[in-house]
Amino acid sequence: MRITVSVNGQPYTREVEPRLLLVHFLRDELGLTGTHWGCDTSNCGVCTVRLDGMPVKSCTVLAVMADGHEVTTVEGLERDGELDAVQKGFVECHGLQCGFCTPGMLLTARALLDRVPDPDEGQIREAISGQLCRCTGYENIVRSIRWAAQASLNVAESATEAKS
Amino acid sequence: MQVPARFEYERADSVPHALELLARYGPEARIVAGGHSLIPMMKLRLAQPEALIDINGLAELGRIAVEGDELAIGALVRHTELLDSTTATDLFPIFRDAERVIADPIVRNRGTVGGSLCQGDPSEDLSAVFSALRARAVIQGAGGQRTVPIRDFHHGPYETAVGPGELLVQLRVPVTAGTGSAYEKVERRVGDWPVAAAGAVVTVRDGVIARAGIGLTAVGAEHFCAPEAESHLEGRPPGGEAFAEAGRIAAEHCDPHADQRGPADYKRHLAAELTRRALVRAAGRI
Numbered sequence: 001m002r003i004t005v006s007v008n009g010q011p012y013t014r015e016v017e018p019r020l021l022l023v024h025f026l027r028d029e030l031g032l033t034g035t036h037w038g039c040d041t042s043n044c045g046v047c048t049v050r051l052d053g054m055p056v057k058s059c060t061v062l063a064v065m066a067d068g069h070e071v072t073t074v075e076g077l078e079r080d081g082e083l084d085a086v087q088k089g090f091v092e093c094h095g096l097q098c099g100f101c102t103p104g105m106l107l108t109a110r111a112l113l114d115r116v117p118d119p120d121e122g123q124i125r126e127a128i129s130g131q132l133c134r135c136t137g138y139e140n141i142v143r144s145i146r147w148a149a150q151a152s153l154n155v156a157e158s159a160t161e162a163k164s
Numbered sequence: 165m166q167v168p169a170r171f172e173y174e175r176a177d178s179v180p181h182a183l184e185l186l187a188r189y190g191p192e193a194r195i196v197a198g199g200h201s202l203i204p205m206m207k208l209r210l211a212q213p214e215a216l217i218d219i220n221g222l223a224e225l226g227r228i229a230v231e232g233d234e235l236a237i238g239a240l241v242r243h244t245e246l247l248d249s250t251t252a253t254d255l256f257p258i259f260r261d262a263e264r265v266i267a268d269p270i271v272r273n274r275g276t277v278g279g280s281l282c283q284g285d286p287s288e289d290l291s292a293v294f295s296a297l298r299a300r301a302v303i304q305g306a307g308g309q310r311t312v313p314i315r316d317f318h319h320g321p322y323e324t325a326v327g328p329g330e331l332l333v334q335l336r337v338p339v340t341a342g343t344g345s346a347y348e349k350v351e352r353r354v355g356d357w358p359v360a361a362a363g364a365v366v367t368v369r370d371g372v373i374a375r376a377g378i379g380l381t382a383v384g385a386e387h388f389c390a391p392e393a394e395s396h397l398e399g400r401p402p403g404g405e406a407f408a409e410a411g412r413i414a415a416e417h418c419d420p421h422a423d424q425r426g427p428a429d430y431k432r433h434l435a436a437e438l439t440r441r442a443l444v445r446a447a448g449r450i
Contacts, residue, residue: 001173017170018170018171018172018173018216019167019168019169019170019171019206021203040165040166040207041166041204041207042200042204042271043355045268045270048270054244054273054274055269055270055273056270056273056274057270057271057274060199060200060203060204060271060274061199061203061274062173062199062203062216064173064218065196065199065218065220108269108270126269127269129268129269129354129355130267130268130269130270130271130354130355131268131270
């Protein structure tokens with residue numbers, strides 16, 4: 001069937017089988033391979049993307065279910081050539097080793113900070129509890145997300161100061 | 165790579181439309197909402213429905229509201245929405261306790277209350293929660309709506325009262341003054357199914373327990389409840405001794421099986437202890 005999915009703000013129309021999973025639609029139909037494909041059983045969370053803003057595991061969503069909806073993948077985090085604060089955090093704090101879980105972690109981190117701009121360690125750990133880092137690099141992932149929160153708060157603070 | 169077998173896909177734009185599609189495609193059609201039980205089963209080819217009817221667009225099934233002396237929860241409410249609903253969790257903290265330990269936050273963004281109940285998994289958490297709360301399930305068919313007490317909703321593993329051509333649309337929970345509730349679960353790791361779990365709902369009037377609700381999951385309790393333990397409590401003052409005895413009775417009447425999550429005697433021990441803890445916490449919240 002014919003579906004139109006908005007991915008990172010751009011509409012894509014494709015003819016797909018109803019049984020095609022969203023993760024394969026993104027990777028194989030659109031060539032957006034930033035979304036990784038891991039356990040295929042909604043455990044590991046490497047395939048996490050945002051569907052209408054909510055992080056979801058795209059191995060357990062049918063592409064046809066996203067017809068008419070908005071999807072954000074890791075390719076959509078960057079704005080005007082500048083990395084998102086969470087991406088910068090992962091660079092600054094060595095938030096990745098092999099990088100396999102990173103795209104999913106970044107999207108969950110972004111969604112968390114959109115909702116809770118200044119999360120504590122417990123909130124961060126809970127937010128990423130549905131995602132596995134096979135390098136077990138959780139300490140640095142948590143630090144990276146804290147870094148992103150702090151950096152965004154600093155930017156907001158200096159913007160307020162500049163105004164006053 | 166896990167690929168489901170071929171199926172037809174239809175989107176319902178209203179409850180009557182969903183029922184019409186169910187009638188058109190017949191008994192091999194399945195409703196899909198969050199899909200976090202059904203799609204994995206389809207990928208493993210344990211389920212091969214001929215048609216999927218997607219109800220994700222039915223906003224009318226996604227509401228939580230107090231209506232009269234009942235809390236109404238739409239079947240399409242996502243786990244995350246129930247967890248975040250202060251309307252629900254202020255009245256019944258058991259929802260917060262349980263939802264925090266159902267799957268993981270990302271799965272909870274997608275999975276629904278109605279889907280969890282209709283899956284009918286014998287280890288499912290909300291089945292025990294709604295059983296403890298003595299909720300009623302509202303089921304809609306071509307002939308209109310009917311209401312089924314939740315303790316008659318599950319006919320056995322993976323079997324429910326929802327018949328062919330019908331749709332679970334809502335859960336209704338009685339709201340009673342002087343009530344506290346809590347849920348206790350032991351799991352091997354974050355996001356796992358319970359080794360065992362217990363929910364408790366306690367209503368106290370004039371210093372004695374007027375009504376007790378005990379829900380149990382993963383331990384082979386019929387209809388996810390413990391009526392013998394509930395009877396023991398009713399009419400007694402709330403307290404440690406009564407709660408421990410209720411736990412003991414609940415454990416005696418359940419029928420846990422050994423599996424990779426633990427031996428039967430351990431699960432029976434958990435049924436007693438988690439029932440006791442949930443009762444203590446529930447009573448402390450009145």
